[in-house]
Amino acid sequence: MKLFFAIVLGLLLAACATGGAAIPEPESDGAKVFLAKCTKCHSWPHPSRHSEGEWDHYLDLMGTEMEKRNMKFAKDDKESIRAYLHKHAR
Numbered sequence: 001m002k003l004f005f006a007i008v009l010g011l012l013l014a015a016c017a018t019g020g021a022a023i024p025e026p027e028s029d030g031a032k033v034f035l036a037k038c039t040k041c042h043s044w045p046h047p048s049r050h051s052e053g054e055w056d057h058y059l060d061l062m063g064t065e066m067e068k069r070n071m072k073f074a075k076d077d078k079e080s081i082r083a084y085l086h087k088h089a090r
C-alpha cells in the first residue's frame with residue numbers, strides 16, 4: 001500500500017513539474033474569477049509574468065478594453081483578480 005501511494009505521489013509531482021505554466025491555486029475563487037473574466041479575448045496570461053504594479057496597470061487597461069466591447073467588469077471581480085494576481089505576481 002505504501003508503494004502504491006509513493007507511485008501516485010510521484011506521478012502527481014511529475015505532473016506538477018512538467019506543467020510549468022499551470023495556473024496557481026486553481027481551486028481558489030481568485031483563480032476562478034480570473035479565468036472567467038480574462039479568457040474572453042485572449043488566453044490567460046500567467047500571473048508570474050508581471051509585477052504587482054504592472055498588474056494594476058493591465059487591470060485598468062483591460063477594464064477599458066471591456067468597456068469598449070460593452071462587457072461588464074464588476075468592481076468585486078476586478079478586486080478579486082487584483083488580489084489573486086498580486087499574490088502570484090513576479
Ligand code: HEC
Nearest residue numbers: 034037038039040041042045058059062065066069071081
Ligand atoms: C474585452 C477583451 C479583453 C478582455 C476581457 C481582457 N483582455 Fe487583456 N487584452 C485585450 C487586448 C485587446 C489586448 C492587447 C492590448 C494592447 O496591446 O494594447 C490585451 C492584452 C493584455 C495583456 C498584455 C499582453 C500580454 O500578453 O502580456 C495582458 C497582461 C492582459 N491583456 C491581461 C488581461 C487580464 C488580467 C484580463 C482580465 C482582467 C484581461 N486581459 C481581459 C483584451 C482583453
